[in-house]
Amino acid sequence: MAVIEVKNLKKYYKVHQKEPGLSGSIKSLFNRKYYDVKAVDNVSFEIGEGELVGFIGPNGAGKTTTLKVLSGLLYPTSGFVQALGYTPWDRKPAYQKQFSLVMGQKNQLWWDLPAIESFILNKEIYEVPDAQYKKTLDELVELLDVKDILKVQVRKLSLGQRMKMELIAALIHSPKILFLDEPTIGLDVVMQKKMRDFIREYNKRFNATVILTSHYMDDVKELCQRVIIIDKGKLIFDGALDEIIKKYADHKLITVVFSKNNVELSDLEKLGEVKSFEPPKAVISVKRASAPRVAARILEDFSVADINLEEPQIEDIIREVFTGKDFA
Amino acid sequence: MSEMTHKENFLTWIAVHSVSLLSIVVFFKVVYSNTNSINGWTQYQTLMVLGTATLMTGLGSLTFFPFMYGFSREIQRGEFDFKLAKPLNILFQSAFRWVDTEDLAVTPTGLLLIWYSLANLKPENLPLNIIGFLLMVTSSMVILFSLLTIIQSLAFRHVQINSVTDFYWSIINITKYPAKAIKNVSQATLYSLVPIGIISSVPSEVLFGRWEPVWITGSLFSAFVLFIFSRWIFMSSLRHYSSASS
Numbered sequence: 065m066a067v068i069e070v071k072n073l074k075k076y077y078k079v080h081q082k083e084p085g086l087s088g089s090i091k092s093l094f095n096r097k098y099y100d101v102k103a104v105d106n107v108s109f110e111i112g113e114g115e116l117v118g119f120i121g122p123n124g125a126g127k128t129t130t131l132k133v134l135s136g137l138l139y140p141t142s143g144f145v146q147a148l149g150y151t152p153w154d155r156k157p158a159y160q161k162q163f164s165l166v167m168g169q170k171n172q173l174w175w176d177l178p179a180i181e182s183f184i185l186n187k188e189i190y191e192v193p194d195a196q197y198k199k200t201l202d203e204l205v206e207l208l209d210v211k212d213i214l215k216v217q218v219r220k221l222s223l224g225q226r227m228k229m230e231l232i233a234a235l236i237h238s239p240k241i242l243f244l245d246e247p248t249i250g251l252d253v254v255m256q257k258k259m260r261d262f263i264r265e266y267n268k269r270f271n272a273t274v275i276l277t278s279h280y281m282d283d284v285k286e287l288c289q290r291v292i293i294i295d296k297g298k299l300i301f302d303g304a305l306d307e308i309i310k311k312y313a314d315h316k317l318i319t320v321v322f323s324k325n326n327v328e329l330s331d332l333e334k335l336g337e338v339k340s341f342e343p344p345k346a347v348i349s350v351k352r353a354s355a356p357r358v359a360a361r362i363l364e365d366f367s368v369a370d371i372n373l374e375e376p377q378i379e380d381i382i383r384e385v386f387t388g389k390d391f392a
Numbered sequence: 393m394s395e396m397t398h399k400e401n402f403l404t405w406i407a408v409h410s411v412s413l414l415s416i417v418v419f420f421k422v423v424y425s426n427t428n429s430i431n432g433w434t435q436y437q438t439l440m441v442l443g444t445a446t447l448m449t450g451l452g453s454l455t456f457f458p459f460m461y462g463f464s465r466e467i468q469r470g471e472f473d474f475k476l477a478k479p480l481n482i483l484f485q486s487a488f489r490w491v492d493t494e495d496l497a498v499t500p501t502g503l504l505l506i507w508y509s510l511a512n513l514k515p516e517n518l519p520l521n522i523i524g525f526l527l528m529v530t531s532s533m534v535i536l537f538s539l540l541t542i543i544q545s546l547a548f549r550h551v552q553i554n555s556v557t558d559f560y561w562s563i564i565n566i567t568k569y570p571a572k573a574i575k576n577v578s579q580a581t582l583y584s585l586v587p588i589g590i591i592s593s594v595p596s597e598v599l600f601g602r603w604e605p606v607w608i609t610g611s612l613f614s615a616f617v618l619f620i621f622s623r624w625i626f627m628s629s630l631r632h633y634s635s636a637s638s
Contacts, residue, residue, distance in 0.1 A: 137633070160477060172474040
């Protein structure tokens with residue numbers, strides 16, 4: 065059963081356009097020009113209970129806007145949205161108590177006070193019973209290993225520590241749906257890994273539905289079985305991560321290490337697109353259908369120390385999708 | 393609470409406000425040393441208006457005045473998103489989230505001024521006057537809150553509304569003076585154009601016994617209607633909230 069249902073969602077903005085400089089500012093006082101931004105344009109999808117879905121796309125693709133509509137922060141221009149049976153922008157407390165929104169670039173904690181004060185405030189706002197609050201807080205504190213910094217002023221915490229506290233504040237009421245907007249942004253690789261481990265564990269342990277937006281493909285690769293790709297407000301892919309390769313990657317990569325240094329670039333260019341050539345190693349991109357035949361020919365024509373036939377990196381495929389490369 | 397963590401700033405603020413209030417009292421003392429009344433308002437009646445205005449400013453700061461300068465900044469920075477996502481009444485959450493504890497120190501000085509004026513005026517029917525005064529202060533605070541709510545609703549469309557909030561604050565400052573004592577400005581104009589300009593004068597008049605019951609019922613009714621209207625404006629304007637990019 066779908067926990068989140070989105071049909072033909074549209075969110076258009078009118079944006080003021082100003083020419084640069086003082087004269088532009090004066091002109092805009094009298095003759096203001098606007099243009100329409102289609103932040104979300106006819107997007108439809110469904111998400112089931114306990115799913116962990118990656119929502120990916122370049123900057124300005126409409127990912128955050130979609131999350132904001134799902135959280136009831138924005139009214140859509142048109143379309144149908146239901147989450148847990150509620151229309152988000154009605155902002156019914158019964159719905160608001162069942163989801164949480166974490167934005168990596170913004171914080172909800174009181175800056176001058178220790179994070180524990182914000183947790184207590186959220187406990188009261190979400191009407192969490194004392195026993196449940198204590199149990200949840202203990203679990204989260206243990207999972208994120210933050211016992212020693214609970215009473216430290218938030219502004220004295222490092223970015224990683226603050227992000228952990230943001231997560232606790234967001235999860236203190238045990239939400240059924242979790243909207244995570246760039247939760248690992250700005251964190252170092254070690255902290256990113258810890259965050260990912262936590263999100264995976266939380267999803268498993270509480271069967272929470274999670275929508276995650278991230279620019280880090282490692283987040284998506286490690287956490288999400290399913291991805292939704294959105295670009296310029298339009299949904300361009302919805303399916304398993306592996307399916308992206310099948311759908312968009314019409315080529316494979318052959319990595320060869322030659323045993324002799326007598327191979328010329330021109331020889332390799334006859335086989336396919338040479339991605340890199342640093343003798344004795346070369347990487348050649350070839351059409352998916354002809355990959356076995358080209359690999360056999362390399363083994364036949366050259367003296368080979370090692371050969372590897374592999375799928376292209378998911379990051380590369382997605383980058384090419386966003387840059388508008390024609391995969392048809 | 394967070395203001396109190398910056399101890400020096402907190403104490404300086406209290407000192408500045410106390411000196412500011414004292415300077416107005418001294419000003420009135422100097423003026424009234426040369427005349428017995430200004431357009432029918434005696435020294436102690438004027439000081440009572442100042443006391444009432446100080447009390448109301450203190451109560452406002454303790455409750456909803458911070459709404460005035462924090463709200464559009466929150467919208468600008470996208471911090472309003474978190475409030476909107478929480479299961480609380482969004483208007484009350486926005487208006488009453490901050491408490492200026494600094495004004496705890498100013499509010500008693502307002503009460504002290506009122507007590508000092510009452511001791512000198514010695515009005516009749518004081519218990520009844522006090523009840524009327526409390527009702528009038530309540531309706532005045534509701535009117536102030538409603539007007540501020542309507543102003544803040546503009547932030548959903550225009551984000552930057554400093555000029556309007558500055559105007560509101562300048563009107564609040566007028567309440568320290570007995571606006572009805574100003575010559576050449578008819579009461580009708582004051583009531584219709586800048587009703588908050590007389591918002592402290594009228595409760596003060598009630599307290600020193602110059603009032604009619606219809607003032608109180610009319611004021612409470614107006615406050616109720618204005619509150620309902622302002623809430624409707626706020627919730628309707630919310631549809632235009634576009635959040636900040638992240």
